[in-house]
Amino acid sequence: DQQVKQNSPSLSVQEGRISILxxxxxxxMFDYFLWYKKYPAEGPTFLIxxxxxxxxxxxxxxxxxxxxxxxxxxxxxxxxxxxxxxxxFCAARSSGSARQLTFGSGTQLTVLP
Amino acid sequence: xxxxxxxxxxxxTEKGKYVELRCDPISGHTALYWYRQSLGxxxxxxxxxxxxxxxxxxxxxxxRFFAVRPEGSVSTxxxxxxxxxxxxxxLCASSLxxxxRYEQYFGPGTRLTVT
Numbered sequence: 001d002q003q004v005k006q007n008s009p010s011l012s013v014q015e016g017r018i019s020i021l022x023x024x025x026x027x028x029m030f031d032y033f034l035w036y037k038k039y040p041a042e043g044p045t046f047l048i049x050x051x052x053x054x055x056x057x058x059x060x061x062x063x064x065x066x067x068x069x070x071x072x073x074x075x076x077x078x079x080x081x082x083x084x085x086x087x088x089f090c091a092a093r094s095s096g097s098a099r100q101l102t103f104g105s106g107t108q109l110t111v112l113p
Numbered sequence: 114x115x116x117x118x119x120x121x122x123x124x125x126t127e128k129g130k131y132v133e134l135r136c137d138p139i140s141g142h143t144a145l146y147w148y149r150q151s152l153g154x155x156x157x158x159x160x161x162x163x164x165x166x167x168x169x170x171x172x173x174x175x176x177r178f179f180a181v182r183p184e185g186s187v188s189t190x191x192x193x194x195x196x197x198x199x200x201x202x203x204l205c206a207s208s209l210x211x212x213x214r215y216e217q218y219f220g221p222g223t224r225l226t227v228t
Contacts, residue, residue: 046217099210105155
């Protein structure tokens with residue numbers, strides 16, 4: 001069973017507009033969430049994270065929102081730029097002894113000039 | 114500073130052969146992770162090292178897979194009797210432990226193709 005789900009495999013937005021990428025999770029033990037960006041033939045690059053004690057974290061053009069009751073988080077990119085075109089992965093870490101990250105299947109974002 | 118490096122970047126091997134994949138983590142990072150990414154999927158956890166010891170190997174799919182980190186820095190993932198289903202990108206990540214932030218930093222991966 002997928003504990004972290006990204007239900008949209010792809011998203012296209014116009015340059016300058018807002019990109020919203022969504023992620024749902026099922027494991028109540030997750031207490032830390034991360035977004036990674038991946039370009040072809042490269043490893044995932046850390047983008048932004050949020051602890052479960054917060055509901056928002058902002059870093060420049062990137063903001064992550066966490067809704068614990070809905071077990072949902074989203075990444076907002078504004079304004080979107082063509083260089084943002086990449087696959088975005090949502091990941092979660094458990095508060096238990098497990099240290100590994102559990103990843104979603106990714107969303108391909110395409111920002112059109 | 115230097116990021117996580119992995120060698121080789123690509124490896125093609127025949128079914129039944131043995132392969133070794135190497136990971137050099139960020140200097141000073143005590144935690145090291147191996148993940149495997151298949152086409153269209155996110156990375157899946159294989160094994161986690163804290164220092165020299167494997168603290169969690171619950172993600173290794175079977176006993177053909179083994180990993181070591183003898184000096185607490187470089188790690189090698191070893192796959193015996195490779196099968197076509199082992200074809201994937203193998204990612205290594207490292208992180209600082211003992212902090213409230215848990216970001217893991219990934220290398221570029223080794224693309225393994227078993228023919």
